[in-house]
Amino acid sequence: MIRVLIADDHPVVRQGLRTFLEIQEDISVVGEAADGAEAVEMTGALAPDVLLLDLKMPVLDGLGALAELSSRALRDVRVIVLTSVSDRGDVAPAMRAGAAGFLYKDVDPGALVQAIRAVHGGQVLLAPEAAEAMLAGQDHEQDGAGAALTDREREVLRLLAAGRSNREIARELVVAEKTVKTHVSNVLMKLGVQDRTQAALYAVRHGLA
Template sequence: MIRVLIADDHPVVRQGLRTFLEIQEDISVVGEAADGAEAVTLAGSLRPDVLLLDLKMPVLDGLGALAELGGGTVRVIVLTSVSDRSGVAPAMRAGAAGFLYKDVDPAALVQAIRAVHGGQVLLAPEAADAMFAGPEPAREDAAVALTDREREVLALIAAGRSNREIARELTVAEKTVKTHVSNVLMKLGVQDRTQAALYAVRHGLA
């Protein structure tokens, strides 16, 4: 059973999400928070598997809540309004595992919860575009330069695997995996594993 905590300052949104999610056989809504500070407190006491987190909330906003959570065991999916395009990169760098907008299809939201709970990184297409918008976006043709092994490593990064897990799966030394990861980051022109995972999702390599 996937334990979900909902954090949104609008009661009607929380109720709507709870009503839909609780008809899923593998999902249980364990609590609701009306602001970021309450979300952090409840995440500590209820120990949910997945937190659905709005960015714009009183007391402590979503980014502040992510900073407080500090990359703990809870997997965070930012679920915010379409106008919050600028929050994508900061949220992912702060530790979010997913970024979706509130106009997401309900069935897609359920699949996202399952995917993120399983260790994947997931973004709405518009969020991925926003993530890579800027003066130095990842090159569109960068993936062409990846070797077959580097593509395998990239797919496993996108699936949320650690270097040790990748080494075990590919039957290679962990030091070799570190080299592959460094090469992938360099060739894609990204700074970290999260951006590499987002690139993989955006370009259908995951």
């Protein structure tokens, strides 16, 4: 069962999301937050698997909530930004702050459910418009980083972006898990990113996934 927390300052939106999500056999809505600060507190108390997070909220906005989740080491929760604001400048800051997905509220309900399942499974997921915004505004200092990867490291990155664990990657490539850990460390270092999520995002942005 995927435990979901909804954070949005509009009660109608929260109720609509809850009503739809709770008819899914594998999803349970464990709570609703009306602002970013409440979302952070409820994440700590309820330990949801996935947080649906609006960006424009009172008290603490979505980006502030992402930063607070990181500072409190509440990084186990997978965050999907679900916003009605189509400001293209919001995508990169949200993903850099630790979001695992970025969708707009006009997303098809079925696609939202699939996104929750995918992100829960370890994937990074962007709405097409959000992906275009990321590509348009990406940092140029990393442009050549992917070229420094070996063929095997690119293969590891592709599997990593698909949400595979080190053990699963080792099984698929028929190598030791320790070898995979070394490859992952090298990938992170060469790409200049801090964790697997950022590496997966890089792969999506640069067409390596």
